[in-house]
Amino acid sequence: MNKSRVAVILAVVASLLLAHKPAASQPAGEPPVNAGGLTIPVPASVETTNFDFNTPVSVLELASQQGNVAAQSALGYMLVYGVRLPKDVDRGMLLLQRSAEQGFVHAIATLGRLYMSGTVVPASPDKALHWLQLAADQHDPDAERDLGACYEDGVGVETNYVTAALWYRRAAEQTNYTAMKNLGVLYMKGRGVPQDFATAKAWLIPAAEKGNNARAMFDLGILADNDLADSNHLRAAFKWYQRSADLDEPLGCWRLAVCYRYGKSVATNLASYIFWADRAASKGSAEAQFFLGEAYRLGEGVATNHALALMWYQRAATNDYPEACYSLALDYLADKTNADAQVESVHWMLRAAQLGHREAQMQYALANFQGTVAPKDLGKWRDWLQRAADGGWPKAEFLLSQALLAGWEPFPKNEAMGQKWLERAAQHGNFDAQCQLAIRLLQGVGVAPDSDQALKWWRWAAEHGCPQAQNDLGYALMTHVNSRSDVVEGFCWIQLAANSGIKKALINQTNFSPMLTGEQRQTATLRASIFRPKPVPPLNPLVRDGDPGTPRLDMTGVQ
Secondary structure, eight states, rough: OOOHHHHHHHHHHHHHHHHHOOOOOOTOOOOOOOOTTTOOOSSSSOOOOOOOOOOHHHHHHHHHHHHHHHHHHHHHHHHHTSSSOOOOOOHHHHHHHHHHTTTTTHHHHHHHHHHHHHHSOOOOHHHHHHHHHHHTTOOHHHHHHHHHHHHHTSSSSSSOHHHHHHHHHHHTTOOHHHHHHHHHHEEEEEHSSSHHHHHHHHHHHHHHTTTTTHHHHHHHHHHHHHHHTOTHHHHEEEEEEHHHHHHOOHHHHHHHHHHHHHHHOOOOOHHHHHHHHHHHHHTOHHHHHHHHHHHHHHTTTSOOOOOHHHHHHHHHHHOOHHHHHHOOOOOOTTTOOOOOHHHHHHHHHHHHHHTTBBHHHHHHHHHHHSSSOOOOOOHHHHHHHHHHTTTHHHHHHHHHHHHHHTTOOOOOOOOOHHHHHHHHHHHOOOHHHHHHHHHHHHHHHSSSOOOOHHHHHHHHHHTOOOHHHHHHHHHHTTTSSSTTOOOHHHHHHHHHHTTTHHHHHHHHHHGGGSSHHHHHHHHHHHHHHOOOOOOOOOOBBOOOTOOOOSSOOOOOOOO
């Protein structure tokens, strides 16, 4: 480099070093928000010559050596991320640390984000919180937003939605669009602030419209989807999902796929469903990955392809999507001749159980009880069955009732507790529990005799298509359990059970047929021919946040 070139650079550096500007400091009389209990020293002023990443590296190097905090910050960032320079994390962090310790807010905020993300240096929640708190107290909007995220997610501090909302609001009021989105979501969910959809929308709209925030667009779609007071809500939801999907937001892509699958504000189109589901799955949506696997398994909008179904299940399961873990377990379990597949089945069944899949919990319990695909372990059998039952899974509740009533090892025999779980399983719609409870009520086993209540349980199960209940109810009515017994109705139920192949019903049909007149038999046969079972309330094996769990039946209206 010639001498005239060096002179020009030195002149530029000298002029920049003279252009010092004080940094924003904490306004007088306004104490820093310090919910983490930190002592926050806020400097009165710091040197803030404006350097950016377009500044010649030689200028930055010289200014940094001169102690300019802005140059140190910019050069440190470039070294840490390998921007225009070979990556040198150690030197970059040293420069950022020097700048931050002198109060330069951009360096402070950068250190906070580096320790928060853990992508360049090992994540350190405590260090992240410390540096972000310092930067936020100097009113850096990005740091305020990130500090809000720390309090929302419990990074380096206990989760505190109230404090998260406070920091998001401070950043949002400085036109930080991501903070606007985050604050809008808190209002949607009622976390740290009162649930208020109108206020949520007021924050989300500018984040979406001016900030082009794809996630805010998706959230606006969710709000519109649930705004039943608006006759055009589905159209509005579709619009926001489309805009979000066009920006490659995975959740937006998946919701748009669902719109095409079920014809929500658009004609049903399985090809479009597969297109957007594939896009969402490729972008990492575990839910889309699972349902794309289902599509390939069932041939829904695509040709059936077991290999691709398994691939998408695997991806979703790797992302800890419980239903995918369970489906993967079943797929491996079906390969009875492959020992490795059986081991994989146990692995994924356990993972699904750990993630809260209640059917998987029960199946894993059974596997440990039977010792079929895993060594027999009665302790695991007891613990996982109890966990599934405690979660309100009807089949597990019924199985637990049988273990307690009979004293299956390692459960001690306990008539009272067995009756309790039997009743709970019946209330949650388990046919086997309802039939057994009805018999116990009729015979007065474990409970006071109550034929009316027994008939209610049989009738509910029979009306919802349980052949065993149909036979039991028919037999009870034919044998005049109470004064309201109806032989025509009783014979109708027996015929329905016989049509389903229940052997006892076939015997009962033969034995009771002579008790009816020809007209009565004809009426019973006609009733049976037009009978259609009532739909059984759906049960979700996985209870997520906001789900009501397994609903109890209202038996008061059952006649």
